[in-house]
Amino acid sequence: MATMQEVATRAGVSIATVSFVVNGTKRVSPATRERVTAAMAELGFRNNVVARALASKRTRIIALLHPALEHRLGSTSMKFFMSAANRASELGYHLVLWPVVTGPDELRDLLSGGLVDGVVVMEVKMEDSRIERLTDLRVPFISIGRTADTTHLPFVDIDFEKTMEDGLDYLTGLGHRRIGLVIEDLEGTSMAGYAPHIRSERTFRESMTRRGLLPHVVTCGPGAAGGRQAAADLLATEPDISAVIVMKDDSAFGLVRGLSTAGRRVPDDVSVLSIASSDEAGAQSEPVLSTMNAPGHELGKLAVEALIEQLDGAAAPDAELPHLLLPCLLHVAGSTAPAPA
Template sequence: MSTMQDVADRAGVSIASVSYVVNGTKPVAPATRARIEAAMAELNFQRNRAARALAIRRTQSLALVFPALDRRLGTTSIEFLTGAARTANECDYHLTLWPVSNDASELTDLVSVGVVDGVLLMEVLLDDPRVAALQKSKTPFVMIGRTAEPDGLPYVDIDFDATVAGALDHLESLGHRHIALVEESHANKDFLAYGPQVRTDAAFARLVEARGLSSVTVGCGQTAAAGAAVTRQLLADHPDITAVMVRNEQATLGVMLGVRQAGLRVPEDVSVLSLTTTTEISTMSEPALTIMRSPGDELGRLGVKMLVDHLDRGLDTPPQLIPCTLYRAGSTGEVR
């Protein structure tokens, strides 16, 4: 196994210069850094993360906090996680998933022991007690999501206004004027103030009114059975509905089933479009689902990059909003 001395000899520099690059403890001239990194690649030098952590008095670990007891970890959430994990590894950090509830006391206990350098906060509520807990503990953090008043807070998030507008653009282009939105309903009352749901509902209500469309919004649990049941009732109560938008990943396939159980066809009688989800979900149905594809991988990457830039370089990166993109498949069609 190659040592720092081997790298120093190959690059023609002092071992101290190699140590500065490996441990990030002092700045090194760009040309010197380039020679050292080239020598490291040639020798297949492996950084010792534990040694680096000791040198800079940090753990080189990040925590991704997800309330797994309150919400299911779906394919979209997994994309956030894998994007974050891959980027953390590229930045010489470990990423740990903390399945911590939205109870701020539990998070406070965990950060108080100093096992991580920073926190990525997922499934953010409009008034999220975890944010205040992290601020009080002075733990660096980045939100993947937003509170009601996010000014001055570090975050990356989906642009829900642009996402809903893109979905409605697609459905309107096919002639749909009577559109339903199937959202999540929550047994946990804390999630009544769940950011993605509140922002999607608000954007949908505002945009359908501005466009002169008729609409209805209903909620259901995060299961396929719930999606099927609410869709059957929805179409019975509102027979004029020709398109259903869904922002409830676990219920989406149930919505497709519910249309068929109502004696109707997708997309000939009712079009179905899934918001903020993945192409993996799209391919699980017949016909394949038209979706507004979530930028989960990109947001996971950007969240880690923002946090690492703050930890390693003291940089405060501006917040970023990224819309979902239309992935057209067989579940949407023209109004008959």
């Protein structure tokens, strides 16, 4: 196995410079970093993470907490994860997925063992015990999502309130007045109190009422079957529904099929708009869904940068906590059209 000295000789730099690149303890120029990493690849140099951690008392590992076993890691969530992982790697860190519901006790075990330097929290609830425990333990963290009280919470998040308002502006601009919302049914599960759903439903109800319109909301079970049932429930509530906002990618196809089975053509009779989604998810339906695309790439990158600023001491001691909101952006496709006459 190649040594640091051999890498330094091949790259034409000092062994200290190789150490800076390997351990991320000091910034080096991009050109020098490229020479060192190229020499490492040519010589088959393998960095010993354990030895590095013992020497520096830091692992340069970040844990991303995502309860994937209880709340699937869908295509939209994967964008957050991949963007965060890529940016962490660029900054000299490794990001690992912790795909379980992590309660206060499990968090203590994870952090007390010194396995990670910091934490990114996803799938945040309005009252989230993970956030409370991380705050109590004084562990560097950032959340992709917001609790009800964000006073002492560093976060980046989708602006669900603006996203919903923008979606309703779009649909009412097409002349729609009878509009429904389909959201996932999480009652009785470990994800009850999921903040994105609560914020979106609350904004939908308030905005519809403010516009002088009657809000129609139905919950949706898993998969395509859940989407078909949601279509039936919505039509039973409002037979003349002309537009539906859906916030559940894996059920959107079933929703469209359920409307079709009931004799409603999309988009001629009923428009469908999928929010907090993506072009890729929308393309799985026929017709292709109009979507409000989640800014997963941007938020994953920004979350990691803010956390690493904490870890590397780059953030000023009196700096304000990061509070960043980005809305979903409208992508019009084949599932939305002017309201029927």
